[in-house]
Amino acid sequence: MPRALPFLALTLGDPAGLGPWVAAAAARHPGVRRRARPVLVGDAVFLRQRLFRTALFHPLKKIEDYSATPGVVNVLNVPAPLGSLVLGRPQAAGGAAAVSALRAAASLAARRQVAAVVTAPVSKESLKMAGSPHPGHTELLAALTGARRVEMLMAAGPLRGLLLTRHLPLKDVSRRLSAKEIVAGVRLTDAFLRKKTAKPPRWVLCGLNPHAGDNGLLGHEEKRVVRPAAEALRRAGVRLEGPLPADNAWARHAAGDFDAVACLYHDQGMIPLKTLYPKAVVNVTVGLPWVRTSPGHGTAYDLAKDNYLRADPSATVAACLLALDLAEGK
Amino acid sequence: MPRALPFLALTLGDPAGLGPWVAAAAARHPGVRRRARPVLVGDAVFLRQRLFRTALFHPLKKIEDYSATPGVVNVLNVPAPLGSLVLGRPQAAGGAAAVSALRAAASLAARRQVAAVVTAPVSKESLKMAGSPHPGHTELLAALTGARRVEMLMAAGPLRGLLLTRHLPLKDVSRRLSAKEIVAGVRLTDAFLRKKTAKPPRWVLCGLNPHAGDNGLLGHEEKRVVRPAAEALRRAGVRLEGPLPADNAWARHAAGDFDAVACLYHDQGMIPLKTLYPKAVVNVTVGLPWVRTSPGHGTAYDLAKDNYLRADPSATVAACLLALDLAEGK
Numbered sequence: 001m002p003r004a005l006p007f008l009a010l011t012l013g014d015p016a017g018l019g020p021w022v023a024a025a026a027a028r029h030p031g032v033r034r035r036a037r038p039v040l041v042g043d044a045v046f047l048r049q050r051l052f053r054t055a056l057f058h059p060l061k062k063i064e065d066y067s068a069t070p071g072v073v074n075v076l077n078v079p080a081p082l083g084s085l086v087l088g089r090p091q092a093a094g095g096a097a098a099v100s101a102l103r104a105a106a107s108l109a110a111r112r113q114v115a116a117v118v119t120a121p122v123s124k125e126s127l128k129m130a131g132s133p134h135p136g137h138t139e140l141l142a143a144l145t146g147a148r149r150v151e152m153l154m155a156a157g158p159l160r161g162l163l164l165t166r167h168l169p170l171k172d173v174s175r176r177l178s179a180k181e182i183v184a185g186v187r188l189t190d191a192f193l194r195k196k197t198a199k200p201p202r203w204v205l206c207g208l209n210p211h212a213g214d215n216g217l218l219g220h221e222e223k224r225v226v227r228p229a230a231e232a233l234r235r236a237g238v239r240l241e242g243p244l245p246a247d248n249a250w251a252r253h254a255a256g257d258f259d260a261v262a263c264l265y266h267d268q269g270m271i272p273l274k275t276l277y278p279k280a281v282v283n284v285t286v287g288l289p290w291v292r293t294s295p296g297h298g299t300a301y302d303l304a305k306d307n308y309l310r311a312d313p314s315a316t317v318a319a320c321l322l323a324l325d326l327a328e329g330k
Numbered sequence: 331m332p333r334a335l336p337f338l339a340l341t342l343g344d345p346a347g348l349g350p351w352v353a354a355a356a357a358r359h360p361g362v363r364r365r366a367r368p369v370l371v372g373d374a375v376f377l378r379q380r381l382f383r384t385a386l387f388h389p390l391k392k393i394e395d396y397s398a399t400p401g402v403v404n405v406l407n408v409p410a411p412l413g414s415l416v417l418g419r420p421q422a423a424g425g426a427a428a429v430s431a432l433r434a435a436a437s438l439a440a441r442r443q444v445a446a447v448v449t450a451p452v453s454k455e456s457l458k459m460a461g462s463p464h465p466g467h468t469e470l471l472a473a474l475t476g477a478r479r480v481e482m483l484m485a486a487g488p489l490r491g492l493l494l495t496r497h498l499p500l501k502d503v504s505r506r507l508s509a510k511e512i513v514a515g516v517r518l519t520d521a522f523l524r525k526k527t528a529k530p531p532r533w534v535l536c537g538l539n540p541h542a543g544d545n546g547l548l549g550h551e552e553k554r555v556v557r558p559a560a561e562a563l564r565r566a567g568v569r570l571e572g573p574l575p576a577d578n579a580w581a582r583h584a585a586g587d588f589d590a591v592a593c594l595y596h597d598q599g600m601i602p603l604k605t606l607y608p609k610a611v612v613n614v615t616v617g618l619p620w621v622r623t624s625p626g627h628g629t630a631y632d633l634a635k636d637n638y639l640r641a642d643p644s645a646t647v648a649a650c651l652l653a654l655d656l657a658e659g660k
Contacts, residue, residue, distance in 0.1 A: 123544075124541075124544050124547050124548075125544065125545060125547060128547070135547075166540075167540055167541075167544075167547075167548055168540070168548065169504075169539050169543075169548055169549030169550075169551075170500070170503065170504060170538050170539050170540075170549060170551075171501065171503070171504035171505075171549065171551075173500065173501070174499075174500060174501035175501075208500050209499050209500050210496075210497055210498070210500075210595075210596035210597060210600070211454075211497075211628065213499075214453075214454055214455065214497075215455060217454050217455060217458070217465075217497075218454075218497055218498065218499055219499030219500060219501065220499075221499075221500075221501075245597075245600075246597050246600075246601050247597060247600040247601045247603070247604035247605070248604065250601055250604065250605040251604040251605050251608040252608075254605050254608075255608065265540075266540035267540060267575075267576050267577060267598065268597065268601065270540075270575075270576075270577040271576050271577045271580055271598065271601050271602050272601050272602055272605040273577070274577035274578065274580065274581040275577070275580040275581050275584050275602040275605065275606060276605060276606070278581040278582075278584070278585065298541065
């Protein structure tokens with residue numbers, strides 16, 4: 001008898017957005033099913049009402065009741081009060097449903113019942129409306145697992161971008177940077193990447209300013225913060241170049257000179273990743289006791305109401321495949 | 331008798347950097363010579379000493395003395411005190427030579443003796459050391475020509491990125507943004523692009539913050555400045571979407587949805603352009619009475635001393651070809 005495929009949990013995210021659709025599409029994807037037994041985690045009644053045209057949903061009370069029947073999509077039922085949910089906009093009910101599903105999935109992962117968790121998108125607004133003290137999935141997962149530190153690593157094809165600050169207004173990035181935080185973030189992620197590679201990964205650290213500050217003419221953060229962080233990282237044995245101008249760092253990463261780019265702010269990483277791989281950006285949480293990935297896009301409320309079948313689940317499929325790679329130590 | 335090819339001026343930029351090499355290489359490039367009579371503008375003695383292995387330099391006192399002999403590179407001689415120049419670092423002599431060459435080229439362009447000017451890179455540091463009150467070529471050209479407003483449009487392949495702020499520390503971008511400046515910059519560039527296209531160009535305007543501010547959760551500039559600017563532009567007849575998250579805007583520009591991206595800060599435009607076209611980014615100055623382009627890279631002091639022959643003049647060749655397109659109204 002062949003070894004059973006691992007279970008893979010996929011939360012539905014905010015049900016008012018594209019989450020249920022992309023999660024269900026990924027759970028039906030042959031490439032995913034070849035490697036795992038995918039289980040959606042969320043409200044099964046809502047799923048059946050919303051997506052009955054796309055699959056046969058099989059609700060489970062416990063994961064062992066998984067049905068391997070072709071065409072069937074298994075759902076670990078996490079009931080949520082979604083009777084008056086309005087598609088296509090943030091609201092408390094959507095945020096609350098996303099949190100419940102995430103808790104259920106985290107509990108499966110903690111008990112090693114699933115190999116990894118893939119989370120469909122939630123919006124910061126709906127989380128806030130639901131009263132969550134955590135601005136996003138990443139912070140919520142850190143709190144749920146008691147992780148001391150988590151990092152957001154964005155992956156697309158062979159590219160890797162670590163976001164050393166995350167969801168901050170751009171004007172606040174400069175004062176939030178510190179050499180200590182840069183060092184801690186890169187070291188944690190370096191250890192994470194080393195688990196998968198024979199050689200230490202080759203990093204490049206971006207500067208903050210145009211031309212990485214042009215020797216102080218265009219800003220002082222490079223001299224005061226970024227360069228000292230780079231030097232401390234090199235002393236600690238991290239194989240790292242920089243700080244380099246961000247455009248140069250990314251061009252050289254795309255050309256294969258580096259394995260990962262350490263980015264000082266959200267768009268410094270997201271712009272090149274999305275431009276090169278518009279449909280395949282995956283968000284990986286580094287620092288959790290188990291593997292979690294998600295598609296690197298938002299709820300896409302604008303598509304959720306009428307056009308969800310035109311939306312592309314590729315990033316969620318990519319998130320599943322990368323999660324399985326990571327769970328297998330690849 | 332066939333119509334004579336137009337003259338094209340190429341300044342040497344900072345002679346301590348890669349400028350002389352990339353300019354001379356572009357002036358010898360068959361694709362450039364097929365369409366123009368390229369003339370280097372700078373110190374002919376320095377060029378001969380430095381690059382005698384790469385070409386036969388023919389010094390001109392006036393442009394009419396151009397030699398069409400194959401293999402010969404013509405140089406409009408602008409003597410500069412470069413006897414003690416040290417290759418590979420910024421210094422006053424290098425900045426001063428770049429300014430003299432630019433003045434000479436601007437004078438040729440003003441008298442319509444050249445179809446366009448392509449400038450090799452200068453560093454902000456050497457300009458400052460030379461006592462220039464202007465931080466870069468673009469500002470210097472605005473002063474030389476009396477242009478009321480100039481814009482920096484970056485081009486690479488089919489991509490166009492307008493940089494609405496330029497060489498500013500990142501932390502200062504937020505307070506330097508204004509709806510009035512965004513509107514003026516996009517309108518000037520829109521008029522420039524319309525000269526070349528039958529249909530009005532399709533613009534997208536980027537937001538400043540992650541997720542374009544996520545409805546105010548991640549910054550307020552979108553609501554206060556960027557959205558009002560977008561609405562004013564649409565009222566003025568500019569075909570423009572946005573503000574969109576910058577990663578989304580660039581992904582859709584790369585996919586062909588837009589003709590140009592209006593970027594709020596330097597790296598918002600430079601990162602995707604350099605990542606997609608590492609060797610072909612061209613800087614176009616919008617708002618001058620004549621055409622000026624330059625390669626979208628710096629002096630590369632690190633390569634200038636010993637490794638200049640390994641450097642790639644592709645961006646300067648691209649700058650020449652785009653300058654000729656623009657001069658011909660293409």
